[in-house]
Amino acid sequence: MRISRTTRDGxxxxxxxxxxxxLIETLVSQLMSLYQEYSPPSIELDPLLASLDIGGSSSxxxxxxxxRILPNAYEDDQQASEFRQVSEQGLVNRKVLDxxxxxxSLGSARLETEGFEGQAEALxxxxxxxxxxxxxxxxxxVPLDEEAFLSWTKTLTSMRLALAARLGIECEEDLDDEPxxxxxxxxxxxxxxxxxxxxxxxxxxxxx
Numbered sequence: 606m607r608i609s610r611t612t613r614d615g616x617x618x619x620x621x622x623x624x625x626x627x628l629i630e631t632l633v634s635q636l637m638s639l640y641q642e643y644s645p646p647s648i649e650l651d652p653l654l655a656s657l658d659i660g661g662s663s664s665x666x667x668x669x670x671x672x673r674i675l676p677n678a679y680e681d682d683q684q685a686s687e688f689r690q691v692s693e694q695g696l697v698n699r700k701v702l703d704x705x706x707x708x709x710s711l712g713s714a715r716l717e718t719e720g721f722e723g724q725a726e727a728l729x730x731x732x733x734x735x736x737x738x739x740x741x742x743x744x745x746x747v748p749l750d751e752e753a754f755l756s757w758t759k760t761l762t763s764m765r766l767a768l769a770a771r772l773g774i775e776c777e778e779d780l781d782d783e784p785x786x787x788x789x790x791x792x793x794x795x796x797x798x799x800x801x802x803x804x805x806x807x808x809x810x811x812x813x
Contacts, residue, residue, distance in 0.1 A: 606619070606620065606621045606622060606625050606802065606805070607619075607620040608620070608805050608806060608808075608809040609809070615750075615751070616748045616749065616750055617748075617749040617754055617806065617809050617810055618746060618747070618748055618749070619746070619747040619748075619749060619757075619806075620744050620745070620746055620747075621711075621714075621744060621745050621747060622743055622744055622745075623743050623744065623745060626711050626714070626715075626745050628795070629707065629711065630708060630711055632764050632795075632799075633704050633707050633708055633760060633764070634708070636704055636760070636763060636764055636767060637701060637704045637705070639668070639670060639671060639767065640697050640700060640701050640704070641701070643666055643668065643671055643697070644661075644693070644694060644697040644698075658694055658695030658698050659691050659692075659694065659695065660690070660691070660693070660694035660695075661689050661690050661691065661692060661693025661694045661696075661697075662689060662690070662693060663686045663689065663690055664686060664689070665677060669770040669771070670766070670767035670768075670770040670771060671767075672770070673766040673767065673769060673770040674700070674763050674766050674767060675689075675693060675696065675697070677689065678692070700759070700760075700763060702756075703755075703756040703759050703760050704756075704760050704763075706752075706753060706756035706757075706760075707756055707757055707760050710747050710749070710753055710756075710757075711745065711747065713747075714745035714746060714747045715745060717746065749806075754806065754810055757806060758803060758806055758807065761799055761802060761803045761806070762803060764799055765796060765799045765800060765803065768792060768795065768796040768799070769796065771792065772789065772792060772793060772796060774796075
């Protein structure tokens with residue numbers, strides 16, 4: 606994966622290996638399923654409130670991943686509960702829209718054969734391992750304007766939070782713990798990759 610930018614119009618250009626794109630699509634699809642299973646029509650809403658994206662549960666989700674993604678806004682239990690009941694549905698809906706935007710941008714890139722080829726003016730991040738030595742036809746060029754950039758960074762962050770919960774990572778020191786088995790080691794590798802991916806995107810945007 607490489608990240609570059611076009612200074613002329615401020616678009617951050619993501620050059621992503623097809624295997625990396627496939628991994629992102631899988632993770633985003635799993636994240637969307639998590640949202641949709643948690644916040645379906647099972648929460649009974651008044652039609653007017655539903656149209657305003659108002660509604661939600663009264664407590665933290667039971668799933669640790671969702672609890673990490675949708676934390677309480679206040680330390681006080683009553684305040685946290687009251688705020689969640691009027692804001693949670695809208696937050697989940699926005700997260701779903703962000704995740705969908707990521708999938709749409711990758712789908713569009715698969716259909717685009719030329720895109721912004723040759724327009725990138727500055728390489729802003731070293732190649733990540735999956736990209737090294739890749740042929741041009743093995744990569745997708747994904748142009749990210751400001752709105753798409755925000756959708757990507759917010760969705761990548763949510764995926765990292767979900768994986769952190771699954772791995773039991775509560776603080777930086779937990780990253781020093783050895784994985785228990787091969788599955789956990791693979792999940793940790795994906796977590797680390799998402800961290801580097803997010804950092805690269807932010808670095809690219811901040812240096813425009």
